[in-house]
Amino acid sequence: MRFTSERHLDDGVLERAFTLGDIPGFLWTPAFATAQVPLILLGHPPLGLGRMYPRLVARARRAAADGFAAAAIELPGSGDRPRWAAAERARAELHRVLAAGEAVSDEIVDALVLPLVDRAVPESQAALDAFLSLPEVGGPVGYSGGVISIGIRLAVVEPRIVAAGLFAGSFVPRLIVEQARQVTIPLHVLLQWDDEGNDRQAALELFDAFGSTEKTLHANMGGHTGVPWYAGEDAGRFFARHLR
Amino acid sequence: MRFTSERHLDDGVLERAFTLGDIPGFLWTPAFATAQVPLILLGHPPLGLGRMYPRLVARARRAAADGFAAAAIELPGSGDRPRWAAAERARAELHRVLAAGEAVSDEIVDALVLPLVDRAVPESQAALDAFLSLPEVGGPVGYSGGVISIGIRLAVVEPRIVAAGLFAGSFVPRLIVEQARQVTIPLHVLLQWDDEGNDRQAALELFDAFGSTEKTLHANMGGHTGVPWYAGEDAGRFFARHLR
Numbered sequence: 001m002r003f004t005s006e007r008h009l010d011d012g013v014l015e016r017a018f019t020l021g022d023i024p025g026f027l028w029t030p031a032f033a034t035a036q037v038p039l040i041l042l043g044h045p046p047l048g049l050g051r052m053y054p055r056l057v058a059r060a061r062r063a064a065a066d067g068f069a070a071a072a073i074e075l076p077g078s079g080d081r082p083r084w085a086a087a088e089r090a091r092a093e094l095h096r097v098l099a100a101g102e103a104v105s106d107e108i109v110d111a112l113v114l115p116l117v118d119r120a121v122p123e124s125q126a127a128l129d130a131f132l133s134l135p136e137v138g139g140p141v142g143y144s145g146g147v148i149s150i151g152i153r154l155a156v157v158e159p160r161i162v163a164a165g166l167f168a169g170s171f172v173p174r175l176i177v178e179q180a181r182q183v184t185i186p187l188h189v190l191l192q193w194d195d196e197g198n199d200r201q202a203a204l205e206l207f208d209a210f211g212s213t214e215k216t217l218h219a220n221m222g223g224h225t226g227v228p229w230y231a232g233e234d235a236g237r238f239f240a241r242h243l244r
Numbered sequence: 245m246r247f248t249s250e251r252h253l254d255d256g257v258l259e260r261a262f263t264l265g266d267i268p269g270f271l272w273t274p275a276f277a278t279a280q281v282p283l284i285l286l287g288h289p290p291l292g293l294g295r296m297y298p299r300l301v302a303r304a305r306r307a308a309a310d311g312f313a314a315a316a317i318e319l320p321g322s323g324d325r326p327r328w329a330a331a332e333r334a335r336a337e338l339h340r341v342l343a344a345g346e347a348v349s350d351e352i353v354d355a356l357v358l359p360l361v362d363r364a365v366p367e368s369q370a371a372l373d374a375f376l377s378l379p380e381v382g383g384p385v386g387y388s389g390g391v392i393s394i395g396i397r398l399a400v401v402e403p404r405i406v407a408a409g410l411f412a413g414s415f416v417p418r419l420i421v422e423q424a425r426q427v428t429i430p431l432h433v434l435l436q437w438d439d440e441g442n443d444r445q446a447a448l449e450l451f452d453a454f455g456s457t458e459k460t461l462h463a464n465m466g467g468h469t470g471v472p473w474y475a476g477e478d479a480g481r482f483f484a485r486h487l488r
Binding site: 207208212214216217219237 | 451452457458474475485
């Protein structure tokens with residue numbers, strides 16, 4: 001991991017941009033921490049880190065206020081990272097069936113999501129290796145938001161992640177729903193009840209599938225991007241309970 | 245309303261027992277409040293105030309810590325209040341079909357719940373008149389928990405109630421589900437996801453039916469009586485947002 005720039009935000013947060021191989025990312029740490037801090041890995045949709053930056057830095061500030069570091073890395077195929085042909089084809093096919101008002105088939109969801117998960121999860125794990133090797137970052141690690149299928153796979157394969165806050169707002173392959181049964185860490189799942197782009201019944205079935213004995217679903221109104229501010233605070237308290 | 249006893253709890257809460265006509269109840273107020281305080285009407289299942297007292301006083305202490313008064317009255321047909329024959333028959337019929345493993349029909353639910361709602365709601369409104377005539381209690385009023393059908397009817401007919409925290413854990417007549425569409429106040433609905441005695445799908449349909457633009461569902465594990473402590477705190481914050 002090579003830090004490429006750093007700056008101090010006005011509320012005592014140190015922001016560092018880095019590259020990890022060819023993957024760009026940001027690490028935010030509480031500037032005045034006197035001991036190793038837990039870490040929240042910030043997931044995000046595949047829209048590019050640049051476009052997601054304002055929302056990510058807001059979540060990082062909240063994490064730092066709770067005494068946690070936060071980090072985000074660019075997803076494979078997003079931002080300035082190279083596209084790959086199969087993902088582009090799957091995305092084009094999704095747009096075609098949505099525009100035609102057709103149902104989104106399992107094949108399209110699999111083609112869209114599974115390769116992304118297969119690539120993003122080992123990259124997230126390599127990034128965790130790098131973050132946790134820094135003297136100022138300890139554990140435990142929480143995973144927050146983003147592509148829920150990535151969060152599920154990480155929760156299954158990565159024992160350093162002890163709690164996950166997930167956003168039920170995207171297509172989930174059947175294979176990932178099956179893997180959800182193997183998740184046992186505490187979960188905090190956010191669902192926008194009136195999310196026009198989300199299959200609510202599928203989201204509820206996914207919540208039911210999780211194997212965790214501690215799992216909470218917070219459903220709110222406001223559409224896909226209208227998560228109310230108090231839902232963000234609830235998620236922050238979830239991480240505070242499990243990472244401190 | 246005639247106060248029959250009073251005592252100071254150790255954390256600065258004044259507890260007064262009262263009778264309103266032949267209805268017994270409790271009123272809890274922050275002992276050191278210097279201005280009129282909002283009120284939370286504490287709903288409860290029809291098991292009798294005596295049996296419910298420990299849980300009610302815990303909720304009242306939390307309300308008082310937020311600067312709110314809290315009150316509870318005995319439900320018609322519960323505790324020492326006279327039973328009525330139709331309710332007893334409906335309850336016996338419910339127990340019979342549950343023991344026989346039969347489905348609970350709409351007729352049984354209607355017979356069990358609608359007369360209770362029809363009696364309890366005007367009594368709650370009369371109690372509100374009495375509470376709000378006290379110099380130390382102002383408004384606004386929140387309704388919390390208990391028989392969800394009573395909460396729904398109250399939310400529709402009683403304009404002094406500005407926010408309701410409801411527990412999705414009991415049978416709801418179709419008529420009440422229809423009335424739920426007329427509810428427009430902010431709602432905080434608690435659902436125990438693995439509640440063995442609750443029809444989860446019916447609870448989700450009821451949540452969907454509510455007409456409120458601000459409605460939140462918090463689903464947790466732990467069975468019917470295993471509401472986690474943080475779910476209680478979330479509900480407290482909901483009332484703090486809307487009653488202050």
